[in-house]
Amino acid sequence: MRQFLTVVAFTLLTIGFFAAYSNYGIPQIEPAPPPKDEKLDLGSMTMDQFVALGERVFSGKGTCTLCHNALGRAPALENITEVASKRLEDPRYEGAAETVEAYLIESLVEPSVFVVTGFGKKGTNDKESPMPDVSGGGIGLSEAEIAAITAYLQDKSGGEITVEIPSGIENKADEETEEGEPREAINDPEALMVKFTCNACHMIDGKGGDAGPNLSRIGAMRDRTYLRRALLDPNADVAKGFEPDTMPPDLGEQMYAAELETLLNFLAGLK
Amino acid sequence: MNGFRPVKIGMTVAIFGLLVSLVSLALPGFEQSAVYAAEPAADAAPSFLYEPAPKLTAADYPTVAGVNSRVVVWVFAQLHLWFAAFVLAVPIFVFIIEVIGMRTRDKRYDDMAYEFIKVSITAYSLTAILGGGLVFSLILFYPHLFTYLSTIFSESMFYYALLFFAESAVLYIYYYGWHWLQGGFKKWVHLTLGLVLNAVGTTLMLLANAWLTFMMSPAGVDAAGVFSGDEWAAVHNFLWNPINLHRFVANIAYGGSIVGAYAAFKFLTAGTRQERAHYDWMGYNANFIAICALLPLPFAGYYLAAEIYAYSQQMGITLMGGIFAWLFIIQAVLIGTLFLSANYYLWCGMGRSDGAKRYTKYIKYIAIVLVGAFLVWFTPHTLVLTNEELKALGGPHHKILGPLGIMPAKNTAVNVMIIFTALSFMFYRRSNKVAVVSWEKAGNAIQVALFSAGLLNIIFLGVYHGYFTNTVYKVAASIPQVLTTLVIIVASITLDSFIYRGAQEVGPLRWGRIPERAQYALFLLAVAFTWLMGLMGYIRSGIRQHWHVVDIMRDASSEAFTPTLGYAANVVSVAAIIFMALVIFIFWIAQVSSAKTLPAGYWKE
Numbered sequence: 001m002r003q004f005l006t007v008v009a010f011t012l013l014t015i016g017f018f019a020a021y022s023n024y025g026i027p028q029i030e031p032a033p034p035p036k037d038e039k040l041d042l043g044s045m046t047m048d049q050f051v052a053l054g055e056r057v058f059s060g061k062g063t064c065t066l067c068h069n070a071l072g073r074a075p076a077l078e079n080i081t082e083v084a085s086k087r088l089e090d091p092r093y094e095g096a097a098e099t100v101e102a103y104l105i106e107s108l109v110e111p112s113v114f115v116v117t118g119f120g121k122k123g124t125n126d127k128e129s130p131m132p133d134v135s136g137g138g139i140g141l142s143e144a145e146i147a148a149i150t151a152y153l154q155d156k157s158g159g160e161i162t163v164e165i166p167s168g169i170e171n172k173a174d175e176e177t178e179e180g181e182p183r184e185a186i187n188d189p190e191a192l193m194v195k196f197t198c199n200a201c202h203m204i205d206g207k208g209g210d211a212g213p214n215l216s217r218i219g220a221m222r223d224r225t226y227l228r229r230a231l232l233d234p235n236a237d238v239a240k241g242f243e244p245d246t247m248p249p250d251l252g253e254q255m256y257a258a259e260l261e262t263l264l265n266f267l268a269g270l271k
Numbered sequence: 272m273n274g275f276r277p278v279k280i281g282m283t284v285a286i287f288g289l290l291v292s293l294v295s296l297a298l299p300g301f302e303q304s305a306v307y308a309a310e311p312a313a314d315a316a317p318s319f320l321y322e323p324a325p326k327l328t329a330a331d332y333p334t335v336a337g338v339n340s341r342v343v344v345w346v347f348a349q350l351h352l353w354f355a356a357f358v359l360a361v362p363i364f365v366f367i368i369e370v371i372g373m374r375t376r377d378k379r380y381d382d383m384a385y386e387f388i389k390v391s392i393t394a395y396s397l398t399a400i401l402g403g404g405l406v407f408s409l410i411l412f413y414p415h416l417f418t419y420l421s422t423i424f425s426e427s428m429f430y431y432a433l434l435f436f437a438e439s440a441v442l443y444i445y446y447y448g449w450h451w452l453q454g455g456f457k458k459w460v461h462l463t464l465g466l467v468l469n470a471v472g473t474t475l476m477l478l479a480n481a482w483l484t485f486m487m488s489p490a491g492v493d494a495a496g497v498f499s500g501d502e503w504a505a506v507h508n509f510l511w512n513p514i515n516l517h518r519f520v521a522n523i524a525y526g527g528s529i530v531g532a533y534a535a536f537k538f539l540t541a542g543t544r545q546e547r548a549h550y551d552w553m554g555y556n557a558n559f560i561a562i563c564a565l566l567p568l569p570f571a572g573y574y575l576a577a578e579i580y581a582y583s584q585q586m587g588i589t590l591m592g593g594i595f596a597w598l599f600i601i602q603a604v605l606i607g608t609l610f611l612s613a614n615y616y617l618w619c620g621m622g623r624s625d626g627a628k629r630y631t632k633y634i635k636y637i638a639i640v641l642v643g644a645f646l647v648w649f650t651p652h653t654l655v656l657t658n659e660e661l662k663a664l665g666g667p668h669h670k671i672l673g674p675l676g677i678m679p680a681k682n683t684a685v686n687v688m689i690i691f692t693a694l695s696f697m698f699y700r701r702s703n704k705v706a707v708v709s710w711e712k713a714g715n716a717i718q719v720a721l722f723s724a725g726l727l728n729i730i731f732l733g734v735y736h737g738y739f740t741n742t743v744y745k746v747a748a749s750i751p752q753v754l755t756t757l758v759i760i761v762a763s764i765t766l767d768s769f770i771y772r773g774a775q776e777v778g779p780l781r782w783g784r785i786p787e788r789a790q791y792a793l794f795l796l797a798v799a800f801t802w803l804m805g806l807m808g809y810i811r812s813g814i815r816q817h818w819h820v821v822d823i824m825r826d827a828s829s830e831a832f833t834p835t836l837g838y839a840a841n842v843v844s845v846a847a848i849i850f851m852a853l854v855i856f857i858f859w860i861a862q863v864s865s866a867k868t869l870p871a872g873y874w875k876e
Contacts, residue, residue, distance in 0.1 A: 003539040004855075010791055011851050014798045015844050022601050022840030026651075031594040031833035034817035034826075066588045073588070122581065130584040136494055136822075 032254045040144055042165055050165050054152025055232050057145045060253030062134055074131065075116045080104070081159025087114055101162045104150045108134045185256045189266030192259055196251060204270065211246060213239045220271040227267050231260065321422065324496025324824035325415050332828040333412060340412035341830035342842055347405040349805050349846045354398035356804070359472045360526025361391040364560050366465040373458060383553055385449050387530050392446050393857045416819045423491065423498045423505050424482055431478045434471055441468045480514050481506040486820050488582045496823040513578040517571040520564050525800050527561030529854065532797035535790035536858050548783035554793055555620055561796060562613050562696065569685045570753050590814050598810050598836055600651050605803040607645035610688050612795040614641060617695045619789035624703035626777030633698065637691050647684040652676030674737040682749045683733030686756045690726065693760045697767055704774040714770040718763050725759040801850060805843035
């Protein structure tokens with residue numbers, strides 16, 4: 001009986017150790033909830049808002065940053081406007097686009113039309129891209145969202161934004177907002193700070209960590225455009241004395257649009 | 272009499288399983304989903320039109336107050352999988368041990384094989400019961416998913432039910448006929464039954480694998496989920512074979528670890544020296560089986576991960592570099608536990624031989640290397656740091672230690688662990704032998720050169736690709752590293768067998784002369800394997816994220832979110848405790864079945 005109980009205790013202790021390590025030995029990352037399509041009010045959107053939408057989709061629902069990031073898993077897109085012009089003249093290009101805008105849209109929905117050397121699927125001699133068609137399958141971007149990403153890429157690479165904000169496009173999101181039971185949106189900015197663990201690195205009124213800038217008076221020091229960019233693309237402007245790649249780059253993916261605005265209002269009010 | 276109870280339970284559940292399958296075929300919505308084309312061509316074979324995958328809302332998922340449907344299905348699936356892995360693996364090595372016994376005419380092997388299969392027979396009944404529970408909970412909580420999968424896999428599900436009957440029949444004849452089918456032609460008949468048992472069992476696994484891999488890499492359907500009618504295409508989907516290979520190898524390692532725990536339990540509770548010797552020998556063989564399958568397992572796992580990446584770059588990155596990345600640090604702890612406990616058991620086992628002293632001085636170096644490799648695997652790529660730490664590091668990654676967090680270093684670590692485990696095994700084999708060939712020294716020198724050159728090559732490849740190539744080429748080291756490891760192991764063991772051909776024995780191996788703590792290494796192996804399988808099952812299923820069938824059928828239930836690692840670990844732990852309790856129950860039942868009570872004065876004389 002003693003041996004039996006020892007074996008039982010040993011088994012429970014071993015399992016308990018594995019469970020405890022998984023709970024307390026590593027950071028608990030809460031994965032983003034299933035994506036929820038935004039209801040797009042395109043008619044009242046300015047081009048800046050449309051570009052911001054593109055940025056959110058790029059790093060969120062579109063999952064583009066999984067590969068198009070600093071690690072170099074997919075071609076860099078910083079100078080895509082300039083690069084795209086050259087690709088249109090490349091003898092390997094077999095698509096139908098004649099403008100940069102058309103090329104960008106084409107490469108989002110037919111990525112294999114032109115595969116950048118070294119980035120093709122293994123064994124296809126750069127004839128087939130590993131990138132999926134963003135309008136289908138698991139990503140399922142609407143025409144408006146693809147246009148928004150195109151506008152964002154043009155803006156990001158310093159090119160002229162030629163994309164027009166679409167109108168009259170049936171918004172797929174309208175049909176699907178009833179699907180699933182995503183988490184409730186949070187409208188309390190302090191609860192948002194807790195939910196997205198902002199306090200772990202940022203201090204407000206003496207509370208919080210010091211790995212990021214102190215935000216106690218951030219509203220007096222920075223405007224809303226800067227703050228929005230800092231939330232959606234933290235590496236765009238890294239505050240002096242702090243290191244890049246510290247803040248999660250996918251807050252735009254994790255937050256609802258309304259939550260982003262709530263947080264922005266809160267930060268802008270810290271004076 | 273003892274054996275009839277599991278037979279009855281097994282047959283009852285088998286009938287239930289078949290009934291469930293037949294009922295599912297008649298479920299509302301099942302037949303309606305496959306309707307004849309409105310106007311089939313007169314001279315063409317009848318063709319079916321299938322409906323697209325349903326688009327569900329949260330209201331489409333039945334709920335039971337106070338019951339978390341996902342956790343119920345999860346726990347049933349995990350328990351069923353653990354038992355299924357065990358009962359599919361045991362007949363594989365029972366067959367091999369029986370063949371060894373037949374060839375060597377050493378009855379100990381035959382007795383051991385029988386004892387292994389005896390342990391699995393109760394587990395078989397539990398496997399069926401838990402499989403029934405899984406089907407029931409799926410139909411109850413996820414009826415539309417079950418209907419959709421049943422539509423596509425109707426034939427394979429029907430054959431699965433038939434094969435289950437065949438498996439039951441063959442297993443019971445194999446087990447109950449063991450002592451009857453002995454000697455000469457009868458033994459051949461019994462061996463053939465063992466082969467048939469394994470063929471049927473493996474086919475069952477392949478069919479079940481097809482259903483789950485279809486959910487990860489659907490085939491035979493269009494973008495809307497409309498089934499083409501070609502079930503083979505759905506079965507033979509992109510990830511089917513990688514999962515088949517990985518599960519086949521892992522099941523053997525797992526089965527070995529569970530019977531090793533059984534032998535350890537029996538060793539600890541043995542009343543006589545003979546019993547201790549017998550169960551020590553059994554534990555050694557079980558551990559040997561587990562290690563043999565454990566060594567190629569990381570390669571099978573790597574192949575599976577590479578194929579997941581090849582199927583979908585997004586899924587691959589989610590697996591290795593996204594939200595699941597930290598899971599591989601937990602995995603490192605578990606793999607380290609497996610390798611260290613398996614090696615520790617071997618080192619303790621060297622005490623059975625009086626000639627082991629020649630090799631014990633090397634053990635500490637092997638231990639240091641194993642712990643070092645474990646620490647490399649354990650090193651995460653990204654750490655949560657304070658600002659001061661970030662400044663001190665000059666960024667989120669240390670310039671020298673940072674690359675230890677990425678694949679080239681991990682691959683290097685696991686290859687080194689495998690090679691040194693093989694070295695432990697070689698020392699164990701040598702411990703009771705004295706070579707008699709004249710070229711022993713030259714042979715040893717060749718082996719040292721082989722190990723040294725191979726390890727240098729593996730480390731060079733790891734360092735070069737870890738520090739001096741860009742992201743796209745980081746994984747390029749893996750295949751040459753694996754090949755190097757295989758060459759070292761195969762060549763050195765082959766050479767060893769020539770060096771020790773006709774070798775003298777130092778003395779008789781003293782089975783049973785092993786410390787009790789070594790038996791706990793066997794328990795640790797079994798528990799770590801169980802928990803690791805649960806964790807990896809979570810990630811395999813979890814990378815589908817909010818999809819029942821990736822890109823085809825979305826999970827719209829309230830439980831569609833991907834849980835945190837802590838949450839998943841808690842579910843796996845609770846399931847593992849239930850499983851281990853059932854396993855201990857099986858051990859106890861196996862012990863009870865061989866106990867006899869002679870109640871004095873109870874029966875009429």
